[in-house]
Amino acid sequence: MKQTNLSLTQGQVLARVLRRVGRYWPWVLASLALAAVTVVLTLWFPILTGRAVDQILGPGQVNFAALPPILLTAALTVAGTAASQWLMSLCNNHITYCVIRDMRRDAFSHLQNLNLKYLDAHPTGGLVSRIIADVDQFADGLLMGFTQLFTGLLTILGTLYCMLTISPLITVVVAAVTPVSLFVAAFIARSTYFMFRRQSDARAEQTALIDEMVTGQKVVQAFGQAKAVQGRFDEINGRLTDASFKAIFFSSMTNPATRFVNSLVYTGAGLTGALCAIGGVISVGQLSTVLSYANQYTKPFNEISGVVTELQNALACAGRIFELLDAHPQRPDDPHALVLEHARGQVELENIYFSYDKSRPLIEDFNLTVRPGERVAIVGPTGCGKTTLINLLMRFYEPDAGQIRVDGHPVRGMTRRSLRRSYGMVLQDTWLRTGTIRENIAMGRPDASLEEVVAAAKASHAHSFIQRLPQGYDTVVNEDGGMLSQGQKQLLCIARVMLNLPPMLILDEATSSIDTRTEQKIQSAFARLMQGRTSFIVAHRLSTIREADVILVMREGHVVEQGTHDQLLAKGGFYATLWNSQFAH
């Protein structure tokens, strides 16, 4: 996946950026038009002041009658310039902020479609850094580009025209030397692009480390590892500092270099002009006009090359965002995909093969038929493939071979959403979204009434602790649950499913963090819930799975035993050993 990092060329990135900007073409047009107005008025103002100065020749030679109209026009010109400048900025802001809004939105939507394999393999911090930090940097570059690129180009064209009217020869000299500055700017830009890439990569690496170590800070402390962690941080930080310095310094040479070229342009214009003036081709006054224009002409080149540097950085950031946008989306649902509704709960797994890593087979030739309403318990030592089975049932991962069917229909031919919504899932790793308790419980059914939410909370025995929270059901919790204990979070996750009542259930260690007194009470609620629903239960507490219709005993990706509790105990195999070990003294 790292190779794709460099697979987008700068040109491709630029083309895609332009396509995104193009969506706002009316604003772009307005911005261009306003830029034109601004430039014309800006070029006109010196002409007006020049004319005014010509009315003030010396003592007694001042034409007081001619001055007011000229100065009034000049004042109006100034006002016009300022107005069009401001409106242009508004357009540019609009374009930039809307483009990055779109990019963030697209990146976020894309996250929802990425397969879990990609998400499981990429550190959260790195992905967040792309959507937030990279997009932000991109905005800075883009805004600067808009503000200065158009006006810069138009100023160049405008002054070129004005110079041509005075002296074609000097114009040719000026126009011939100027491209050197563009060449220099382009050269520096090209050679610094990779430095910016390296900076971005080091930054992403560091963000990932920060994310990991700040989130796990308590463990770092418990083990007194702050120094060692600091060492790793400083190593990456050193590389980042080095890369940043190189990227920033080398790219910042653009401005002095182009300015030097400009001074050559100015000197060239002066030299040609002075020699022409000696020959009497142009007047001294005209020479000074040309010189001032030559100055005005080269200034935008400085700015443009500055912009080019900034755009380099922006493109590098944009490249990383596009990579994310290009990354492995899950195969989209077939347009004619079946929408699974009111599933009966017949689940069949046929010749399933699956592994996370091709070199290490995990599940091989797995077969299972579950009739509607059956309660399937999955037991086995940790790492035997229980969670993987759930990943496959929920289509978080697709099997490498074999087929899973629900109600006789292959799940591949169903919409993922309808399949997943047919399952109620409670995982060991509890997760709450930022929002109120009520919103969290109503996650599967945002339109549920408060009564329904409370009923679900009561059924999962969460009601009593929720009531004791400062704002009851309106208490805001966040991702890591803050003041809630692991067990309380788990109760909320159960309430979430209680509210939804899908036809099938997956309970992966759903009560592992709940004390057994409470659990006992929930069990009765679960029992009611499981009535008539196909359920898959993963549990370590063997007492909670005794009632299952089928117990699958798994070991290293295979089902080694299958049967009811009594059958398996009578068999005296692996299950019996597990069962009896809980009484071992």
Add this chain to the structure above:
Amino acid sequence: MEGSLWRYLKAYRVDCVMGPLCKLIEATLELFVPVVMASIIDQGVRNSDTPYIWRMCGVLVLLGAAGLGFSIAGQFFSARAAVGFSGKLRSALFAHVQSFRYAAMDAQGAPTLITRMTSDINQVQSGLNMALRLFLRSPFVVAGSVLAAFLIDVRSAIVFAVVVPLLCLVIAGVLWWTMPRYKQVQAALDKVLGLTRENLTGVRVIRAFGQEDAQVARFAERNEDLTARQLRVGAVSAFMNPGTYVLLNLAAVALIQQGAWRVEGGAITQGQLVALLGYMTQISVELIKLANTIILSSKALACAARVESVLRVDGAMPAPDSPVAAPARAGVPAVEFRDVSITYPGGGASALSGVNLSVPAGHTIGVIGGTGSGKSTLVNLIPRFYDVTEGAVLVNGVDVRQQDLETLRAGIGVVPQKAVLFQGTIRENLRWGNPAADDAALWAALEAAQAAEVVRGKSGGLDEPVEQGGRNLSGGQRQRLTIARALVRRPSILILDDSASALDYATDAALRTALRRLDWNPAVFIVSQRAASVMHADRILVLDDGQVADLGAHAELLERCSVYREIYESQFEPSRKGGEGA
């Protein structure tokens, strides 16, 4: 400035002087160019002196080349100072956050701290770089131009004296309005960031509930809010350039009117009027640059202030003035709680109250109780992750608050509730327990933690890579590895905070047997909700709502403690029947 973040700039004092200085010299060289050009016209053209023209053009090229050199040097020093400063700052901030006690960490929250360390410091870096390059240069040129104007004609220069304060007023006004609003933009960005993070960590649940569209809608809402705020503050901020432009050029118009009278009266010449106009233009160019610098720096300063507020958090556990050594001594309990109560900041009721407990070395204490009964809080007090509100916790007879924190914790092995591993190899993770441990020691710990088989099952063995957060391992595997990590340090106090929840009963039982056989005789705390995990402990502490319900051995508790009996029966009643059936 002492104690503020700018102290990290000290190491770059030279760069901070040299950078702006080089830029000043470059600016001065540039001011000579018109003078040289004027002499080309006055002497070269007027006298038709071609060699003189060539010579002076040579001087111009030299001036340009020298400017190039100084400018590059300036960029070099500025970049070095800005990048070096932010590197040091990042490192210091990271170290500072790593020193936070649990309570400070709870209060700050990980996502905020991550933003401070990443995007905020990046902004500070670019702001500083820009400030070093332009902040001195622009005022220098402005001041020089105003000075020159006064030298030419004091009366005409009054226009300058009026317009420059007005300009400052416009700039200050815009900044005054926009600065607080940039903070709000940042807050809106933080919300967008928070939602993104949350979606990545909760992706399974979101997909299970088919909530992708709802999340996209939530994101869109926050994203729109952010965009609206950016546009609003951008509209006012964009007023700065046109605002200053209008003032300056209207001043130029006024200057011409004023100049007309002065020239008529013979006080100045036409040429001097042109020169005054030239200086006005000079000011306008530089002021616009300065305004942009101020905007960017104000953003950077806002970020710097936020970084500094984290740096100022007094997050570290207060250390004792003269730490008391607390070696294990015969007859002194390894751990002792004396009337311990603790209330979390912001939490109403106390999490623990009036706890008394004494645990000798070699003893195993079970801690059991319902969800939220204070079990974790109790064991978190031993390594001093939190400080008690009342009473005292003693390790080897000495109050933990009087001990050196690092030494105290080095003697304690903690297995936290949440099994957290870090990117690296299994060996690296285990060595967190003891950096000096050899492979034999690691394997011994793995055996005791029932994790040897996990490691043997990996193709890389001890060198098997662990991904961020250990997510390439199952919950049970992670949990056993975190137990091994704690055992590697051969701690005299071992704390298992509900650490066997992801283990099956057989593994749990084998683990308990192995723990009893540890050859260095540690005091062991086993926190659990399972009666089976604690019933063989020497004594069991039963907690109920932060209070000690009872303390005693399994048989006694079964006899007299109703809370314990209820827990036990809820877990063993059905099992007994199952056992009879077998």
